[in-house]
Amino acid sequence: MGHHGSHVAGMMMPPPFAPSPFGDLGRMTAQEIMDAKALAASRSHSEAERRRRERINAHLARLRSLLPNTTKTDKASLLAEVIQHVKELKRQTSEITEEACPLPTESDELTVDASTGTDGDGEQQEEAMQAPMSPQHTVASIQDALRAVMERTASATEESGGSGAGGGLKRQRTTSLSAILENRSI
Template sequence: MQPENSSGMSEIYRILTHTGMPRANGPEIPTFFPTSFCASDMSGITELPQARALAAKNHKEAEKRRRERIKGHLDELRRLLPCNSKTDKASLLAKVVQRVRDLKQQTSDIAGSDIFPSETDEISVFSDEFSSDGRSIFKASVCCEDRSDLLPDLIETLNSLHLRTLKAEMAMVGGRVRNVLVVAGDRDFNGDDCTDLLRDALKALVERSDSSDRCKRQRIFDRRTMK
C-alpha cells in the first residue's frame, strides 16, 4: 500500500525533472536550472572599470608632464628675451615673433653682403667719396689665408700710409679670413695714385702671408721627412 502523499511527490519530481512547467489553458513555460557557475564569466565586467581608471590616470600624468614642459620653455624664453617673469604668455610670444623676424632680417642682410671670405685671394680698393673736411675715403677688402700676425701687419701697413681706420669688419670661415676696411687719408693722400698705392701695399701683405705659409708648410714637411 503506497502512502497517501505518493502522488504529490511524483508530481513534484515531474516538475523538477521536466523541461517545462504546466500552465493552465496554455503551453508550457520553459524553465532552466543552471547546474554550474564559472567566476571567469564576470571577469570582463570587473576589469572594464579598472582599465578605464588606469587610462584616466595615465592621461592625467601625461597632461601634467606636458604642462611642465610648456612652462619650462616659457621660462627659458623669458630668460633669453628682455622681459620679466610676470610677462604673460601672449606678450611673451609677441616678443618671440618680433625677435625671430629681426634675426631673419639680419641673416638675410649678412647673406647678401660680401663679408664672407672666398676660396681665392682677393684684394680690392676703391674710393668714391670724401669726408666733410675734404679727405679721401677708401674702402678696401682683403681676403686671404688666416695667420696669427695678419692683423698686426695690416695695422702696420695702414699706419705707414698715414691712414685712419673709420670702420672695420672681419669674417673667418675654414681658415680663411676677409677684412673689410673703411679708411681715410690726409689731405695729400687722394687720387688714383693713392688708390693704387694702398692696393699694392695690401697685395704685398697677402704675398708675405702666402710666403710665410709656404715656409711653414715646408718646415713641417721637412720634419716629417726626417722622421
C-alpha cells in the first residue's frame, strides 16, 4: 500500500521504529529523557529571558532618546532622570492649568440670576456667575440660593399650569435641587 504503518481496527499505527518528535526518546533511558526535557526547558527559558532583556533595553533606549540632555547611560541613573523629568512636567502642567483655567474651589460662590427674558420656548432663562466667596459665607447661604431657585421653578410651574413639554424637566430639576438641599455634606 505504500504506508509505513499497520492498520488495527481501522486506525493507522506508527511503525515500531518510527522517528519520535523528541528524537530518539524510544531508545533513551528515563534519566536521559528527563535530562533532555530539562535541557529543552532551560533553552526555552533562556530564550524568553533574552527576549525580555531585549524589550527592556529597547524601552530604555527610547527613554534616552526622549529625555533632553541625557548624560548618564546606566539604567538606574536613566530611571532617576526620567522620574525627575516627569515630576517637572507634571508641575508645569499644573501651573499652566491653574493660570489658563482656574477651577472653582470651596471658597468660590455661585450666584444665580433669573432674567426676565425667555429663551424662545417660553422658558425663563437663568444665568450662573462665579464670584469669589468671603470666608463668612457658609453652606447656609448656598442652601438659601438653591431654595430661591426652587421657589422660582415651582412658581413658574404653577403659572404654566404644571403641564407642557417643560413640566417634566422642571419637576426633575426641582427634585434634584431638593436632594442637594437635603445633603448636608456639601
